[in-house]
Amino acid sequence: MNIKEILDQESDQKRFMLGNEAAVRGVLESGVSLAATYPGTPSSEIGDILFNIAKDANIYFEFSSNEKVAIEVAAAAACSGLRTFSFMKHVGVNVAADSLMTAAYMGVEGSMLILVADDPSTFSSQNEQDTRHFARQANIPLFEPSNPQEIKDYIQYAYEISDKFDIPVIIRTTTRVSHMRAVVETGEYNKNTKTHGEYENIGLHVPVPEIARKMHEELVGKIAEIRKVSNTSPLNQIIDNDANVGIITSGGAYNYVADIVNKYDLNVNILKLGFTHPYPEDLVREFLENNKEVLVVEEVDPIHEIETQAIAGKYHINTNIHGKRDGTLPEIFEYTPDIIINAFENLGLFEVLKREANTPTLIPLPNRPATLCAGCPHRASFYAARQAIDSLNLDVESIHPSDIGCYTLGIAPPYNMANFLMSMGASVGASCGFSKATENQPIISFIGDSTFFHAGIPPLINAVHNKMKFTLVILDNRITAMTGGQTNPGIPIDGMGDEAPAISIEDLVKSIGIEFVETINPLNVNEMIQIYKDALEYDGVSVIIAKYPCNLINKTEIRSRNYIIQVDQDECIHCNKCIDKLACPSITLVDDKISIDQTCIKCGVCIDVCPVSAIKKEEVNQ
Amino acid sequence: MAYNIYICGIGGQGIIKTSIVIGETAIKEDYNVVMSEIHGMSQRGGVVSTELKIGDDKSPIIQDGTADILLAFEPVEALRALEKTNRHTVCVVNTAPIYPSTINQQDLDYPDIDEILEELTSKMDVVYSMDANKIATRAGHPLSMNMAMLGGACAVESFPLEINDIKDTMKENLPPKSIDVNYEAFKMGYESCKK
Numbered sequence: 001m002n003i004k005e006i007l008d009q010e011s012d013q014k015r016f017m018l019g020n021e022a023a024v025r026g027v028l029e030s031g032v033s034l035a036a037t038y039p040g041t042p043s044s045e046i047g048d049i050l051f052n053i054a055k056d057a058n059i060y061f062e063f064s065s066n067e068k069v070a071i072e073v074a075a076a077a078a079c080s081g082l083r084t085f086s087f088m089k090h091v092g093v094n095v096a097a098d099s100l101m102t103a104a105y106m107g108v109e110g111s112m113l114i115l116v117a118d119d120p121s122t123f124s125s126q127n128e129q130d131t132r133h134f135a136r137q138a139n140i141p142l143f144e145p146s147n148p149q150e151i152k153d154y155i156q157y158a159y160e161i162s163d164k165f166d167i168p169v170i171i172r173t174t175t176r177v178s179h180m181r182a183v184v185e186t187g188e189y190n191k192n193t194k195t196h197g198e199y200e201n202i203g204l205h206v207p208v209p210e211i212a213r214k215m216h217e218e219l220v221g222k223i224a225e226i227r228k229v230s231n232t233s234p235l236n237q238i239i240d241n242d243a244n245v246g247i248i249t250s251g252g253a254y255n256y257v258a259d260i261v262n263k264y265d266l267n268v269n270i271l272k273l274g275f276t277h278p279y280p281e282d283l284v285r286e287f288l289e290n291n292k293e294v295l296v297v298e299e300v301d302p303i304h305e306i307e308t309q310a311i312a313g314k315y316h317i318n319t320n321i322h323g324k325r326d327g328t329l330p331e332i333f334e335y336t337p338d339i340i341i342n343a344f345e346n347l348g349l350f351e352v353l354k355r356e357a358n359t360p361t362l363i364p365l366p367n368r369p370a371t372l373c374a375g376c377p378h379r380a381s382f383y384a385a386r387q388a389i390d391s392l393n394l395d396v397e398s399i400h401p402s403d404i405g406c407y408t409l410g411i412a413p414p415y416n417m418a419n420f421l422m423s424m425g426a427s428v429g430a431s432c433g434f435s436k437a438t439e440n441q442p443i444i445s446f447i448g449d450s451t452f453f454h455a456g457i458p459p460l461i462n463a464v465h466n467k468m469k470f471t472l473v474i475l476d477n478r479i480t481a482m483t484g485g486q487t488n489p490g491i492p493i494d495g496m497g498d499e500a501p502a503i504s505i506e507d508l509v510k511s512i513g514i515e516f517v518e519t520i521n522p523l524n525v526n527e528m529i530q531i532y533k534d535a536l537e538y539d540g541v542s543v544i545i546a547k548y549p550c551n552l553i554n555k556t557e558i559r560s561r562n563y564i565i566q567v568d569q570d571e572c573i574h575c576n577k578c579i580d581k582l583a584c585p586s587i588t589l590v591d592d593k594i595s596i597d598q599t600c601i602k603c604g605v606c607i608d609v610c611p612v613s614a615i616k617k618e619e620v621n622q
Numbered sequence: 623m624a625y626n627i628y629i630c631g632i633g634g635q636g637i638i639k640t641s642i643v644i645g646e647t648a649i650k651e652d653y654n655v656v657m658s659e660i661h662g663m664s665q666r667g668g669v670v671s672t673e674l675k676i677g678d679d680k681s682p683i684i685q686d687g688t689a690d691i692l693l694a695f696e697p698v699e700a701l702r703a704l705e706k707t708n709r710h711t712v713c714v715v716n717t718a719p720i721y722p723s724t725i726n727q728q729d730l731d732y733p734d735i736d737e738i739l740e741e742l743t744s745k746m747d748v749v750y751s752m753d754a755n756k757i758a759t760r761a762g763h764p765l766s767m768n769m770a771m772l773g774g775a776c777a778v779e780s781f782p783l784e785i786n787d788i789k790d791t792m793k794e795n796l797p798p799k800s801i802d803v804n805y806e807a808f809k810m811g812y813e814s815c816k817k
Contacts, residue, residue, distance in 0.1 A: 016645045016655065123660055147656070147680065180682045181642070181657040183649055255681030262678070263624075263685075337685035356708045357687025358745045361701045363737065366730045368632065368722045370668045413727060585723030 007053045009186045017184040019177050020045035022148035026155030031192045033082040034060045036070035039483035040089030041124040042178040043117035058192045062495035066454040067092035075103045078112035081197030087115040090131050103168050104138045105215035106205045111162035115171045117178045120299045120334035130301040131172045135277045139219050142170045142277035144251035148182045165222050176252045227278035235274030243267040246291030253297045256340045279307040288317045296323035374586040375601035377548040378407045380522040382415035388532030398442045399434050403427040405448040406482045425455025435468040443470035450480035450488035463541045464513050471535040471542045477550040485552045509543045516542035525608045561602040563617045567594050571614035582609045624677035625782050626684045628706045631695025632720050633670045636768030641672040647783045647791045648676045658682030693775050696720050697738045712748045714774040718755035750815040757810045762803035769804040773811025
């Protein structure tokens with residue numbers, strides 16, 4: 001469906017919606033006034049859609065500079081009486097955590113929902129942490145929808161809880177729920193009319209120690225009250241089949257359980273949990289008492305399993321509890337129907353279930369690792385860095401801390417330009433550590449424009465103040481590229497699509513006292529190599545701003561390139577430098593002949609790479 | 623009922639669009655349908671697959687060995703998906719290879735197409751193979767390859783959706799200026815597998 005349809009759809013319509021589209025529809029049906037995010041897969045599409053419809057929906061929307069800011073914007077607005085929505089990927093919560101913990105103490109006047117998309121199996125993340133820990137640490141109610149329809153419906157329910165108890169709430173999805181498409185029946189959409197609230201409770205939201213103690217007491221009291229609601233919530237249901245084996249499950253994991261139980265006609269009871277923090281103690285106790293064996297099926301960490309064990313211990317219930325901790329289910333990665341079948345067999349309570357899958361092929365298959373796009377300006381930056389480093393003929397390895405974005409792909413040969421990676425902004429902080437801890441190893445680190453605004457500035461201040469020595473390359477491709485092309489503070493457009501002041505990276509870097517600052521178009525690789533060489537000799541923090549737009553947003557210019565790039569076969573000396581050192585996917589070597597295929601976007605970097613000028617531009621008449 | 627369709631290929635081949643056309647058609651015909659798609663890193667030249675389940679299943683992941691159709695937009699990707707299939711899975715495969723952009727950095731050569739087809743036919747009783755890229759080019763545009771593949775899927779006897787409904791959904795999802803080319807590619811893909 002097209003984006004506007006999410007907004008224009010009437011009620012009681014069945015539509016094939018992505019989980020993230022259903023989230024937006026849920027936000028619209030709930031009358032949200034303000035939304036803020038920092039893009040992160042698997043939650044990114046929510047922001048892409050809001051960016052397109054915010055004005056029509058009368059919602060204020062922003063791409064905040066990071067997740068902590070997004071939560072602060074949403075919290076203050078919720079304290080002013082508005083209904084607010086913030087959303088992020090799981091690791092974004094780490095950044096937001098400092099304010100999130102206190103937001104729970106402070107409570108809200110309006111209502112506040114945070115949607116967090118976890119990424120089991122790390123399809124596009126650096127770890128597979130479980131957001132449900134945060135809900136427990138912060139004492140924030142948490143919901144786990146299993147499919148797009150539930151995402152939409154739970155959003156409305158979650159706002160009601162937030163409203164009733166004046167507390168922020170979290171919806172936790174996983175990749176397979178956010179990126180699942182399914183039938184969603186729309187509800188009533190009434191265009192939001194409340195664009196402004198009023199901040200009235202001056203002084204009530206200041207958790208100095210004396211007030212913080214009271215706030216914590218109140219929060220614990222709220223959670224005790226909310227536990228009563230989760231015990232009787234329609235989001236938590238027992239599907240009783242009069243069996244003596246029970247499954248406790250939630251979120252995406254429920255789907256696999258339901259399908260396997262249905263397909264093999266297994267006689268089990270199911271407790272499907274949707275409102276999972278506070279954990280519904282009475283309901284789980286009842287379920288434990290009615291089943292001799294209970295299997296807990298959840299993705300990622302054994303959180304419900306441990307809570308269930310605690311309830312069994314508290315009430316001296318003799319039910320055997322199985323899950324991750326006794327090895328019935330794996331402790332890592334997302335689940336699949338086959339993993340659930342294995343778990344049922346591991347329990348020894350069911351016969352071996354019939355399967356007839358083909359075995360994998362024995363033919364060795366080439367891999368398709370993600371690579372930088374043809375003509376990506378990052379490739380030029382990496383190629384030039386590799387050339388500059390190699391020209392030093394060092395007998396030590398150079399160190400290349402990298403960051404979160406497309407340029408993490410610099411890890412691949414032949415560039416090998418990412419050999420240390422932690423989290424957003426950590427390239428700069430880690431460079432400080434390497435600067436102090438190592439002696440003769442050159443350090444060139446890489447960070448993108450959006451990531452620099454997100455978390456790269458404080459560690460760069462640290463680097464200047466503490467007299468570090470390294471080169472930071474800010475790969476300014478004028479967009480937040482990896483997540484699909486969202487705006488950031490360096491772009492003259494804001495989340496509403498309006499004109500906005502663009503923050504100059506160069507001015508910012510100079511203002512903190514960095515003297516070696518060079519801004520260059522990285523497609524000029526020979527100049528780029530020289531700048532790297534100068535930077536490597538510089539005694540201090542040097543910054544290279546490699547500024548050229550991502551292909552995704554540069555289509556007009558690319559289309560206007562009225563020439564093609566070709567290899568002159570008579571002049572080619574078959575040194576293979578373009579293949580081995582630049583490794584652009586448009587350049588192919590077949591039967592000893594190098595050629596450039598139709599995927600080329602004519603960036604022209606290979607022309608400078610060729611040592612004998614055999615790669616040439618040829619004008620074409622259009 | 624449960625009818626499982628596993629679609630695989632490379633980013634940029636129109637796999638997600640094809641899957642949405644199938645899913646939206648299923649809704650038109652009052653079926654329940656779930657689908658899984660992976661975004662993110664996979665957009666950068668990597669493998670793309672979607673899993674569609676028409677019927678009463680809740681999870682969007684196809685259990686190993688239970689695909690009813692394997693719709694492979696690229697031959698090597700068909701082999702990578704074998705665990706989703708069983709002997710009765712019907713395979714529709716595009717024989718036009720896409721070499722990995724990193725093939726020059728890998729120790730492996732791209733396998734021979736005949737060897738790939740032989741492997742597929744040794745594991746599945748019914749394999750329809752066609753050069754869908756060529757069909758699409760003949761139909762009017764190489765980018766209509768995905769609709770040629772969809773036509774191939776519709777030629778499979780067990781495929782549960784009506785062609786007229788599929789064509790209506792294509793119209794709702796594809797740009798008006800390319801709809802005739804896409805219809806032509808769809809028809810040629812269908813005919814290539816039907817005979």
